[in-house]
Amino acid sequence: MSEQKETIITVRNLVKKFGNFKANDNLNFEVFKGEIFGFLGANGAGKTTTIKILCGLWAPTSGEIKVAGFDIYNQTEQIKRNIGYMSQKFSLYEDITVFENIRLFGGIYGLSRHEIAHRAADLMHRLDLEHSRDKLISSLPLGWRQKLAFSVAILHNPKLVFLDEPTGGVDPVTRRKFWDQIYEAADRGITVFVTTHYMDEAEYCDRVSIMVDGRIADLDTPSALKGKYGVKNMNEVFLKIARIKPDQNN
């Protein structure tokens, strides 16, 4: 294996304004194929804004952005074919069953009936949800729903999956299990772009960027960041960075 890294997301000078407020202030970064890229920041730092722009849900104010080799301005539909997305708002249909949700999203991504049946069986087996096949989503506990939502988001084997605070509101054990699922996806070659504000999760990422007030304050591997700031864990890295505001730092 060569060390040459292929980029899957390129962001140059991304700006997103809401009126006078700059939610994303001149972002520049790259995400490499196959990595788990952590996008950290406090609440309101602008993480969700960036992720929605990269998914083609929101249009940026300015900047050059390529996702999976396609341009964000006029190739959003091609991008959408190659990505998966799981939002912080739970987003499966609650009033239909586990299998019916899988079938619907499989159908939307153009999988054949046979493929849907096959992947659904495989997915429910891996998640240990076989007995819940015909249960309504609304009857499942939150942790299970999130695992299922993630699996449905990568049902069509996308090149890249965006997870927007996927572990919000669940206990540490379930969060740990969720990260096992993320590793599994990464092993299958899916690039993972994940936002979180749990700093212990940042340790699991290959590289992390830390956002403060709409700007990227720092970006590197967790160990490099810990070395740079001379601290033991990512939590302390985050506290140090968040305290030195980027504009004071210059």
Add this chain to the structure above:
Amino acid sequence: MRTILYLIQKELLQVLRNKTMLPIIFIVPIVQLLILVHAATLEMKNIDMYIVDKDLSSTSRGIVQKFESSPFYYINHHSFSMQDAENELKKGNIDIILHIPFGFESELVKGNNSGLQLLIDAINGTAAGLIQSYTQAVLADYNRKIMMEWTSPGMKEKPLSIEITRSFWYNPELNYKIYMVPGILVLLVTLIGMILASLNLVREKELGTAEQINVTPIRKYHFIIGKLFPFWIIALFELAFGLLIGKLIFDIPIVGSLGLLFLFAAVYLFAILGVGLFISTLASTQQQVMFINFFFMLLFILMSGLFTPVETMPDWAGVINIANPMAYFMRVNRMILLKGSGFYDILPEFISISVYALIILSLAVWRYRKTV
């Protein structure tokens, strides 16, 4: 194409599994037909009359008797005091005062001319107009009778007069229910279609599932067709169900072709669902949608000719009605059911509603944004 089928399947599952939606779809039409058709009638029965007969002559008694024997009048007060009568009118206890002044008969005999007075409660102008014309008809009838008796007591022949015979086409007995049922049916189908369609899309926005759909490569028109089709089926079913009730309970005539009626309804529903969908693209919460719906629904209903004929509205109302899809179906539904109009008779409306559906659906697809 397959994508649309998956979407339709999902929508149908959601509607059919919804424990509150199903009863609404079945019970609402029955209740609305039963209540509205009976209540929204312009036929006057039980007109409360107060009689002040100060003459007490055989002629005045004749007039009173004439009213007493009419099924439309209910005479519950007699007195000699106009003061009392007017008080009752002010209290709203009676609809009309018939005042026969003292010397009514003798004036009539002497001068061949005499007057009496009617006072009508005109809070409701339409009702007052009807009461007035009913009452005048009764009086005119009596007038003719005494004219015949008095002017030519010896003659067997009738005096010359123009006799008008009427025949009411398409509703010979002027049965108000027959007129109302087709109208209420239009109302029902419109309500169900527009509200279901507009709430549904916005609900997905609120739940966040719309966002999940928007990150998929789904085509906009696939999504919109997938959304519309289930409600289109439900509304057409609703129309069939309502017609059945109308036939069984009110025995409404179905003179024209049912096939033609459903063809028109099918196109009409595209327009209505398009309006609902367009509204939902403008709003972000179900509450906003309901308010916008109320606004349009009221305009649509009151201007459609359901209660008051479009012909009596001012010209500018007719212009507004070009944009009122309900006005077209209101007219066509009555034309087909009561009159038996054929395809060529409704062709202008058919073309209009087709163009309408095309425009509003294009607007809805255009307004619906996957990327904000």
